[in-house]
Amino acid sequence: MTTVATRRLHLPFRPTAAAAALAWLVAWFANLPLANWAAYDLLGLERGSHLGDAVAFFFLDVPKVLLLLLGIMTAVSFLRSYFPPERMRAALAGRGTVPATVGAAAFGIVTPFCSCSAVPLFIGFVEAGIPLGVTFAFLISSPMVNEVALVLLWGLFGPGVALLYMGAGLAVAIVGGLILGRLPLEKWIEPWVLAVRAGGGATSLDLRVSVEQRMRDAWTSTKDLVRKVLLYVIIGIGIGAFIHGFVPTELVAQIGGRENPFAVPIVVAIAIPLYSNAAGTIPIVEALLGKGMPLGTTLAFMMAIVAISLPEFVILRRVMKLRLIAVFASVVVAGILTVGFLFNALGI
Amino acid sequence: MKRIEVLGPGCYNCHLLEEAAKQAVMMAGVEAEVIKVTDYPTIARYGILRTPGLVIDGKVVSSGRIPSAGDIAEWLTAEEARA
Numbered sequence: 001m002t003t004v005a006t007r008r009l010h011l012p013f014r015p016t017a018a019a020a021a022l023a024w025l026v027a028w029f030a031n032l033p034l035a036n037w038a039a040y041d042l043l044g045l046e047r048g049s050h051l052g053d054a055v056a057f058f059f060l061d062v063p064k065v066l067l068l069l070l071g072i073m074t075a076v077s078f079l080r081s082y083f084p085p086e087r088m089r090a091a092l093a094g095r096g097t098v099p100a101t102v103g104a105a106a107f108g109i110v111t112p113f114c115s116c117s118a119v120p121l122f123i124g125f126v127e128a129g130i131p132l133g134v135t136f137a138f139l140i141s142s143p144m145v146n147e148v149a150l151v152l153l154w155g156l157f158g159p160g161v162a163l164l165y166m167g168a169g170l171a172v173a174i175v176g177g178l179i180l181g182r183l184p185l186e187k188w189i190e191p192w193v194l195a196v197r198a199g200g201g202a203t204s205l206d207l208r209v210s211v212e213q214r215m216r217d218a219w220t221s222t223k224d225l226v227r228k229v230l231l232y233v234i235i236g237i238g239i240g241a242f243i244h245g246f247v248p249t250e251l252v253a254q255i256g257g258r259e260n261p262f263a264v265p266i267v268v269a270i271a272i273p274l275y276s277n278a279a280g281t282i283p284i285v286e287a288l289l290g291k292g293m294p295l296g297t298t299l300a301f302m303m304a305i306v307a308i309s310l311p312e313f314v315i316l317r318r319v320m321k322l323r324l325i326a327v328f329a330s331v332v333v334a335g336i337l338t339v340g341f342l343f344n345a346l347g348i
Numbered sequence: 349m350k351r352i353e354v355l356g357p358g359c360y361n362c363h364l365l366e367e368a369a370k371q372a373v374m375m376a377g378v379e380a381e382v383i384k385v386t387d388y389p390t391i392a393r394y395g396i397l398r399t400p401g402l403v404i405d406g407k408v409v410s411s412g413r414i415p416s417a418g419d420i421a422e423w424l425t426a427e428e429a430r431a
Contacts, residue, residue: 081413084397084398084412085397085398085412086397089397112398112412113398116356116357116359116361116399117397117398117399117412119357119388119391119392120388120391120392120396120397120398120399120401121397121398123388123392124392124395124396124397127395192389193392196389196392196393197393209413213419217413217414220414224360315357318388319388
C-alpha cells in the first residue's frame with residue numbers, strides 16, 4: 001500500500017519532525033533578544049524612542065507570528081484531522097435541539113472546515129435531518145472560533161484573552177443557532193437542496209489516513225496558509241508597529257474607549273471587509289489593546305473580521321435565498337455587538 | 349478506461365487535486381480520463397461533506413484532503429487488479 005508513497009519521500013519523517021520541533025523552540029526563545037538586538041544595537045535606534053519602539057515591535061512580531069502559524073498551526077491542523085465533519089454529523093443526528101446546537105458550536109472549534117466546503121456541508125446536514133439552527137451554530141462557530149485567531153490570541157495575549165474570546169464566540173454561536181432554529185427558515189432554502197439524495201459509498205470515506213499522512217497534510221495546508229497570508233501579516237505588523245510607536249494612547253482611548261457608545265459598531269463596520277485576514281489583523285489589534293482599547297471593542301473587532309465573510313455569503317447563496325443569508329448575518333452581527341457592549345460594560 | 353472525477357467548485361485545492369490525479373494517471377500507466385465536476389447538485393449526490401473530493405469509477409476515495417499522486421496511482425492500480 002505504501003510502496004509508491006514511500007519512494008517519493010525525500011526526508012525521513014520522524015527525525016525531520018523532531019529537528020523541526022527543536023529548531024522551532026530555539027527560534028521562539030531567541031526571538032525577543034534578537035529583535036531587541038537588531039533594533040537597538042544593530043540599527044542603533046534609541047530605546048524608548050518612537051522609531052526604536054516601532055522597529056523593535058516589527059522585528060519581534062514578524063518572526064513570532066510566523067513561528068506561531070508554522071508550528072502551532074501544523075500541530076492544530078494535525079489534531080483537527082481526527083474530527084472530520086462526517087464524525088460531527090454522526091454525533092449530532094437525532095439529538096435534541098439544545099444538545100445538538102451546543103455540540104455543533106463545540107465541533108466548530110475542532111472540525112476542519114473552509115468556506116469553500118460550506119455548500120456540501122450544508123446539504124449533507126440538511127439531508128441527515130439535522131435542524132437548520134444546529135447547522136447555523138456550526139457555520140457561526142467554525143470561522144469565528146477559528147484556529148488562526150485562537151493560536152495568535154493565545155501566543156500574543158496569553159490564555160486569558162484567548163479563552164474569553166473562545167467562550168464569547170461559542171456563546172454567540174449557541175444563542176444564534178437557537179434563535180435561528182426557532183425561526184421558520186426552511187422556505188428560504190433553495191428547493192434543489194431538499195431534493196438531493198446522496199447515493200451510497202459516502203460512508204466508506206478514507207478514515208484510514210495514516211498518522212504520517214495526516215502530519216504531512218497538516219504541514220502542506222499550513223505552508224499554503226502562510227504563503228497566502230504572509231503579505232497581510234507583514235502589512236498588519238507594519239501598521240501595528242506604527243500604532244505602537246507613534247499613535248498616542250489618548251487618541252485610541254478616546255475613539256475606542258468605553259465612553260464612546262459608537263466604538264463597538266464602528267469597529268464592527270470596519271472589520272467586515274477585512275475578512276480572512278485574521279493573521280494580518282491581530283498584530284493591529286495587539287497594538288490597539290496595548291494602547292488602551294477596551295477588551296469588548298477589541299473582541300468585537302476580531303470576531304467581526306473572521307465571522308462575517310462576504311465571500312462565504314456568496315457561496316451560501318447557492319443553497320439559500322438572500323433573505324436567509326440576511327437573517328443569518330443579522331443574528332451574527334447582533335451577537336458580536338452584544339459581546340462588545342457586554343465586555344465593555346463589565347469593564348473587563 | 350477508468351473514470352476519475354475531481355469534485356469541487358473550482359477552488360485552489362480542487363486545482364491541486366486535479367493536477368495530482370493527472371500525474372497519478374501517468375505514474376500508474378493506466379488509461380483514464382480526469383473529469384472536473386464543479387456543479388453543486390452533482391457534487392452533493394456523492395454525499396461528501398468537504399471538497400475537494402476524488403471519485404474513481406463512481407466510488408468516493410477521498411474528500412477534504414489532497415492525496416499525493418503516489419497514493420492516487422496506488423488506488424488506480426489496486427482497482428485494476430481487483431477488476
